[in-house]
Amino acid sequence: MSYDLTQKGKCLSTPNSAHYEESQTAYQRASLAALFNSTPSSGRPLLTLVSMKDEELRRTCYNYIEEECCFGSRFVEEMILTEIWNDCAFLYTLESFTEKRESCLSTKPYNGPIEFGPEDDSEPVSNLWSVPVIVPNAFSNSSKVTEIPHSGYIKQCNKCFGRLFWTCFNCDDRGKENCSRCQGYGFDSDYSCYSCDRTGKVVCSMCGGTKKIKCETCNGYGKLRFYTKLTVKWKSHKRDHILNASRLPTDLLRQVSGKEIFKERDETVQPLNFPNNTALNEVSARLITTFSLPTDSRIVTQRHSVIAIPYTRATYIWRRKKGEFYVYGFQKQIYFKEYPQQCCCCICC
Ligand SMILES: [Zn+2]
Ligand SMILES: [Zn+2]
Ligand SMILES: [Zn+2]
Numbered sequence: 357m358s359y360d361l362t363q364k365g366k367c368l369s370t371p372n373s374a375h376y377e378e379s380q381t382a383y384q385r386a387s388l389a390a391l392f393n394s395t396p397s398s399g400r401p402l403l404t405l406v407s408m409k410d411e412e413l414r415r416t417c418y419n420y421i422e423e424e425c426c427f428g429s430r431f432v433e434e435m436i437l438t439e440i441w442n443d444c445a446f447l448y449t450l451e452s453f454t455e456k457r458e459s460c461l462s463t464k465p466y467n468g469p470i471e472f473g474p475e476d477d478s479e480p481v482s483n484l485w486s487v488p489v490i491v492p493n494a495f496s497n498s499s500k501v502t503e504i505p506h507s508g509y510i511k512q513c514n515k516c517f518g519r520l521f522w523t524c525f526n527c528d529d530r531g532k533e534n535c536s537r538c539q540g541y542g543f544d545s546d547y548s549c550y551s552c553d554r555t556g557k558v559v560c561s562m563c564g565g566t567k568k569i570k571c572e573t574c575n576g577y578g579k580l581r582f583y584t585k586l587t588v589k590w591k592s593h594k595r596d597h598i599l600n601a602s603r604l605p606t607d608l609l610r611q612v613s614g615k616e617i618f619k620e621r622d623e624t625v626q627p628l629n630f631p632n633n634t635a636l637n638e639v640s641a642r643l644i645t646t647f648s649l650p651t652d653s654r655i656v657t658q659r660h661s662v663i664a665i666p667y668t669r670a671t672y673i674w675r676r677k678k679g680e681f682y683v684y685g686f687q688k689q690i691y692f693k694e695y696p697q698q699c700c701c702c703i704c705c
Pocket of ligand 1: 528
C-alpha cells in the first residue's frame with residue numbers, strides 16, 4: 357500500500373478509506389458512523405490509512421538516519437521486526453466562534469444645528485444584541501465599533517462649559533512670551549537681539565498672540581454630541597484532543613497531516629455519537645460541555661472535525677534488546693524515544 361503525499365486530503369486508495377467519497381460538502385455523521393459500525397474485533401485497529409511493511413519501514417529508517425550523523429545504520433540492517441502495527445490516531449478539534457458586545461458613553465465635538473437635547477425622538481435601543489451588525493468572516497478574530505441607534509444627544513461641553521476657549525496659560529493672557537534667544541534681556545552677548553528686536557518679547561508660540569486657546573474637547577464649538585458606543589469583538593476559540601496515539605507524543609502528531617474523516621458546522625454542534633468509538637464521543641462531549649463562554653458574549657457558530665493521522669508502530673529486537681519506533685503522518689516522520697545505535701564519532705556507522 358503506498359501513498360502519494362501530493363494526494364493529501366483527497367480520497368486515498370486504501371481498503372478502509374475506499375468507503376469515503378470525497379466531496380465538497382462535509383462528511384456526514386453517517387459516513388463515519390457506518391465505518392465505526394463495522395464490527396470491531398480485538399486486536400484490530402478501528403481505522404487503517406497506511407499499511408507499512410518490513411522493507412518500507414527499513415527504507416524510511418535509512419532516510420531518517422541520513423540526516424543524523426551520529427545514528428548508526430547497523431541497527432536498521434540487523435534489527436528483527438517482531439510486530440508491525442498499522443493504526444490511526446484521532447485528532448478531534450472543536451472551534452467556537454464567539455461575539456462579544458460592550459457599550460460605553462462616548463463624545464465627539466458637535467457643530468450642528470441642534471441646540472441641546474436628543475438627536476431624534478426615537479427611544480435608544482436598550483438591548484445591545486438587537487443592534488444589527490454584520491458578522492465578518494467566521495472563525496477569524498476581528499472587531500468593529502459602531503453606535504447604538506437613537507442614542508445621540510447634544511449637550512454643552514462639559515470641559516469648557518460653553519466658553520469655547522481657555523485663557524492661554526503660556527503667556528498668561530498677554531499674547532507674548534520671553535524671547536528664547538536673549539532670555540528676555542533684548543541683548544545677546546552685548547549685541548542687540550535681532551529675534552525680538554531688542555524688546556525681549558516675541559509672539560506667544562502657543563496662542564499666536566490671540567491670548568486664547570481652543571477647547572480641545574469640543575474643538576471650540578462649545579457643544580458635544582454624546583452617544584453610546586458599541587464595540588463588537590469576534591474571536592475564534594480552538595480546543596483539541598488526540599486519542600489513540602499509543603506512546604507517540606501528541607505534539608508531534610499535531611505537526612503532520614492526516615485525513616479529515618468528519619467535519620460539521622452548525623450554530624452549536626452536538627457531541628459525536630459513534631457506536632464503536634465511545635472514547636471519541638466522550639472527548640467531544642467534554643470539550644463541548646466545558647467550553648466556557650466569555651462574559652457578555654454569545655456563540656455565533658461552532659464547528660468540529662476528526663482527523664485520522666496514520667501511524668505504524670514497529671517493535672524490534674536488536675542485540676538482545678527490545679524496543680519500538682513509530683512512523684507517523686502522511687509525511688512519514690519517524691519517532692524513536694531513543695535511537696538504539698548512537699555514537700559521537702561515527703566510526704561504528
Ligand atoms: Zn499665549
Ligand atoms: Zn531676544
Ligand atoms: Zn469645550
